[in-house]
Amino acid sequence: VTGVGSLFDDDTAVTATTSGRYSAEITDRWSIRRGAANGGYALAIALRALRTALPYPDPLTVSATFLRPSGVGPVEVEVEQLRTGRRLAFGSARLMQDGRELVRVVASFTDLAAAEGPSVVHNAAPDLPPPPECLVLNDGFGFGEVSIGERVEFRMPALPGWRTGTRSGRGHAEFHLRFADGRAPDTLALAPLADMATPVVLELGPWASTTIELSVHIRAVPAPGWLRARVSTRHVTGGYHEEDVELWDEAGRLVAQSRQLALLT
């Protein structure tokens, strides 16, 4: 599956209505609980509308501020074009549902294949056994109404402590991930996937967390195949915590970096 016919593409499709407005549907296939969609999935719908409206194909910076939970049902995206230059185009999007704003997005788009300039990387992709030698996090997990657990597949050298019942106390994890139907990653999917990566704050305590702000930098066009994620949370303060995610592609290149601030609940 490389795009057309994938659930991610089907479930984030947008239809232009009037100038700068797009209609879409939040399905129940990416839910974090009954009737409530994953924030990265809601963001993907806004990014689809932005990509349709702007002249460059790849999101470069994406900042999403989550105002309200995203419910299953019809939504509308209002796109505002902010500036288009020779290298970058900027836009803002409001994801609306029942007249209320769910998510505010500001993004820059570019053509990453045309990016030129120095490269110096002092970091490396997570050192993991290949996916077939890893454990499948999803196996035997009763997702129930957490339908997003069936959409993204995780392969890990060892199951996380929050899954086996012994929290490690260490806010760090490295694993493979991909869409469960095999859809290849592309630059549009990277910010959503960074948000869909399993949280590591669960290693620190029995908490749920709600994202307030998510910022993602897309650094390269990913090669087809699995992504490797490095996820870390080092500071939980006053009920807030950051979650940092690096995504690396099968060619060993950093393709995205994300950071979010979330509230423990």
Add this chain to the structure above:
Amino acid sequence: VTGVGSLFDDDTAVTATTSGRYSAEITDRWSIRRGAANGGYALAIALRALRTALPYPDPLTVSATFLRPSGVGPVEVEVEQLRTGRRLAFGSARLMQDGRELVRVVASFTDLAAAEGPSVVHNAAPDLPPPPECLVLNDGFGFGEVSIGERVEFRMPALPGWRTGTRSGRGHAEFHLRFADGRAPDTLALAPLADMATPVVLELGPWASTTIELSVHIRAVPAPGWLRARVSTRHVTGGYHEEDVELWDEAGRLVAQSRQLALLT
């Protein structure tokens, strides 16, 4: 100097004009080159307007997307209130100059003094000699029209390689910083100060860099005194690089985390 009468407060003052609109002046005292203001300083003006419009005192998440260079001269800030709840208030701001948008900001505000919840920190403030035992980066530096060099004071155990002429090749630095006039840091100043910290990409090459997007999480109300910064750049790819900044207060608490994506030029 604790606020009133400080240059930072004077030069970021905003005056309400019509509903949701504020006028302000970008002065030539925070310039990165002749006639062009530091982005963190321009952001500070937008944050002042947001703080005036929203019911909570402390920015919690700040995302700024820089559309154009900020010139010295009059500006207007248009504030849009997005949502106000019991714990958080959200707003967006457009910083306008001569009818063109310079910076788009989306922020959440809260009352950080009232933040309650778990705290687990797996990190520590930079281990530095006290400021009187450090070198003053600013001493003997001919700032010329880079007036921001006179506004923020840096104390370092050793001068950086880009200053002494031998770039270290390592995108990492730790140092003390404060407003040069002694104004105490507060939550409003943290996002601007994170952007004003000296960049470490200069250790990797003779580049200038232009910020595209800056995201800051304000984590605690800082104690008066110096801040300690930890700055790192680990990935320069296709001419883009991230810069991560941690700011710690004199009480040894993490008070802000920032990340920006910038373009080498």
